[in-house]
Amino acid sequence: MASNVMKRAWNSPTIMTWMSYSTKALSLFIVLPLILKNFSVGEISLWYLFSSIITLTSLADLGFKATFSRIIAFAIGGAQDVGIYKAGGVTKINEPNWNLIEKISSNMNVIYFFLSILLLFLFAIFGSWALLKPISLVENKQEAWIAWGVIIFTSIIRFYGTIYQNYLEGLNKIALIRRIESFMSLGAILTTISVLLLGGSILQLVIALQIWVVLNVIRNWYLARIVEEGRYKAFKKQSFDKVLFLKIWKPAWRAGLSGLMSNGLTHISGILYAQIGSVEMVAAYLLALKLITQIKEISMAPFYSKIPLLSRLRVEGKLELLKEKAQKGMFVGHIVFVLGVISVSLFSKQLLAMINSNITFVSNDFWLLLSAAFFVHRYGAMHMQLYLTTNHVISHIADGISGIIFCAVGFLLVDSFGIYAIPIGMLVGYLGFYAWYAAYHSLNSLSVGFLTFEKKGVLIPLVILIICSLLKF
Template structure:
């Protein structure tokens, strides 16, 4: 059946994204109050390594979500590239429950293997690294906090496919409602445990509780959505290992490409925090990480409309409705640009002074934040355009993303280490590596899919926002 995006989906999409991305900001005053500079820097290293651990699914998350959308839109079979011509017409048709069943059971086996591999690597490689960068901190406290955090990452990876399945079938509202409740629980526990004097253990345990609640509720919501659980029981179809393996081979064709793209996005953003921890002090790393988290948060919030509309856009492509696809892209990009500029202004004029008030002595450089904010406009736009292209089940940008991100890490290390440019070296390394090619090439490709240009598309999106009653799309 065709997936439509409603006002309720968009509203809850923003609520979930805002709370998710501002969670670290909301808890920041308490972290700066109850944690020393060293423990604060260490916590943000945890966060960066947590973002890295998400790469262990190596592209299965977006690939599976995309293929679930195709199955929900009525695809008879899945293809390695593109989409089967035997798909629901524009008016929509029944979901392919049999194909959905095979996808779900393949995910279960796949994510168990992935999460076990991630757990082993985090323990064997991550633990010595954490101890290496924190010699002045209490070893037992560091190890306990790290073990709790690693446990949370393992559970999040293993049960994460249910959240992917929910997004794939277009249950955007349901998923974000669960996300909001889970984040509120995380924030509440963080504040209470920090106030109780548990130090860095407090945010680690709160993160564990958040992930457990999110995954368990997502599982229940998936089976209840449109009575999927009832449909799967009526189907009573056994999925053999051979069936799962054949489906895995189809998914793997683009999954490893999606995985390398995810890795490149990590290297282009969060990896610079790891670079900073090598060349800068933990306190300086904490300040730089906060700046990156701030800009990442507002760019992700600004892109919430795009994220909420992504299942509907993929469904429109699957159904061959390019007119509706063009409108969805135009509105999403207009939302992104307008909201990002507004939020960047508010961050610099209101947010930074507030952080200075709560974090005395941990001053954020406004000039560095402004440069990061300006650079993230083309960088995030490039990522959104790449996601749009991926919705066609094609990943032509993979090689260029990998080259660009690797170049960014090298340049950041050289500028920061060899030339001693500090934080400015990290910013310059990122910007130069992406602006050379990726930031203009892939938007050009994305807009050509719906026969338009960047300027025309955003203009059309702004005009569309002024039309009354434009939802559903």
Template sequence: MGQFVKRLIRSPSWATWGSFSARALPLVVLPGFIFSEFSDNYAALWFILITIQGLQLLLESNVGLTFIRAIGFAVGGAHHVRRQGGSSELGEQKAVPNRVLLASICSAMRSAYLCVALLSLVILGSAAVFSSEAIIAELESPMAGVVPIILFVLSAAFRTYGGLHISFLYGTGHIAALRWWECFFWVLSFIFAMLAVQQGSSLTIIAICYQVPLLVNLMVNSYLSRQYGLFDLYDSAGKNGGRSVLIDLWPSIWRSALGVMLYLGMIQGAGLLYARIGEPQDVAIYLFAMSLMRPMMQFAQVPFFTKLPQLAAMHVSGKKRELISIASRGMQLSHILLALLIILFGLMLPVISDSSEHVTAVPQPLWALIGLASILERYGAMHLQLYSQTNHIIWHWANGGAAVIFSLCVYFLLPLLGSLALPLSIVIASVLFYVPFCRLRSREAFAIGLSFDARTALVPIGCVVAYNFFSFVS
């Protein structure tokens, strides 16, 4: 029993699942109480705040992937962070971490994350103002809506900068410690926010209770990074040690960030646009459904996502067969988990809604379509991540093409279908461009055929398609 507990505590996968489960608590449980305690306008405003938080996590995590991959290269013994062709620089000798390169990467992260934090402050602040302006104007006291938005946006900027510690801990293999502490503080955030709601507090007090534990978590991550040598690496890098690495990584950073904002950011942004033009109750239901799906997608991607530093090290070491084997297993488990979560939660929604006044009723067709859009996006995204192990970043092309199709679909379908138009547009953009583009590039880089997809994705995606069929015809 003691050995099992030790393995559990040291497991990156279990720690990440614990963290993502804890993150889901404020998104799954808290909204029902928000609906019961506040008017539709306040409920819609809360989901705007949660969507802003989702955008921040999206921006920070995807920029972080560039540095996690670069740290993986350094740990694998690479001599640079430019595009890796997959032929080993090391021959048959055992990979030895390149500490000089690692120090330069960590030095570059400090400058990069400061810029990204300032950029997120501008982007998220603008998005918050744009989406909430009409709702705040209808409140009896506009400041009751303005203050929580300011708190969420400022906290988002601090947490974006704190992403540098997450990238360091993740890339150097200290995932379990990072994620278990995250789990603790997200649970604390949920408890504090729930107590504030139960006490009948204002949205401002709830926002403070929600954000304070998450900001304390940043301090703990900084302490962990110091303990694991980050600040020693800063010193050894020298004043200008990270400049050349930042120049080498800059194409990956801007392409990743642009790609995220073009498509995934646009998907989130479309929800904020809908918040501006839709009825508050419909807006709240749609944003609630999307806020449920986000932690499910994060939870399901654990088997693949936690292997990314290992895949980067394998690629630079020329271990192609092992890389494909680990990637295949991770993708398969991720698809199965997401399909199960989508279907099981969809089947439970009517039962839970009928049995509790604190749970918002999400229409089955809307949930099913959001689920199909999510699993198709994850399928394409995992192939894009697999190709990105070459450090040739094409996210701006993949996401840019999908964003154009998505925008056109939303423009024509939103007046006709309402909230259903948003996930349907994601499905169309994924099928017509995003999925085939990402799949083609990973096939070219790693010579993986259709048997790879039959093994990793065919059954889970097929089950979600069947679930959609029954949801719309029943």
């Protein structure tokens, strides 16, 4: 009995994703205090700027990552083409369509090769420009620039290596990926701790972490070649299929624009603020952004780990089961997020004082606004991902309009409210359009009412967040 439970947990995408994110979260409790204690304010600010720029590499993906994973999942479910599945799915489900997957893989390799060249250009020009002022504020400027060079090199490797992750996720090998990823994350954390305890510099810390980035790519390359009886390594290289590309490009560019106008704007705000804000305020904001992003990623596990399965259920026309699994994933994800932001609000300042940190945390009001904005965005994002299982991409509309609102409100309020204009702009944009627009399309695609669905999805976590907000946590 116990062995069966362990086996189910070992092969559960959600539990393994949580295990992976939990190991990464250890860096918040072990690595983060060491960084805040050992590095100067300028170095801390630079470190989190590195992190923000690395996060922005997903923008160069132009939306292809989620698109490729989704259409591979469709092909595994028996789809004969890359299409849109809004209602009944396909009428007859055959065995996985490996011929289509092989075509998709060939196109994916070509696309990511050229995207990697684009990313190299963006890093070399715009990334380096964004770091001119922050690097000028640290003592060892030469080491900082070398560290940036290491990040560029390894980020290009990681970016191209996304092709293996897309393939594995499309095959719903989430549990396998996250299981191994957990142990590699532990290795990266132990390496990082060793470097910091020995008094290592930013350059040494960057090198220690980027070695594991490359190892992760090698891991995915190896896994892709052994799963499903090694079908991937038997794939024949095919010529670039322009017709297939156009079918892939239509949902991809929309997802790419969506990423730019949502997560992209959030991290770009930190980079731009670093050009005008004081080093102390920049460091405090980037720390808050790092923490809320980490909480967001952990809370994503219960829902996002199910996306390949949800895509397959959609193409098979099993909408009731799709709705049930989506509700459960959303509920747990919202609860985890709320508990995470409350914990940070209660204990962050005490922990920073305990470790004699060189920086302070943002005010509680600012953290409350930022948490509310991210909560609303998480709500809309999960509904958007649920609707995207139809392969009808509308996220560019949702994120585009909400992003414009965010920028407009932020610009108008920045003189009066300073850095508070950032979370206020986010909240207005997400509430004003993104959240309700995503939910409307998602629920319509399942032919279910708002209250019927949300009483098992967001209601309880929302009530908890509102009460805690009124009590100022």
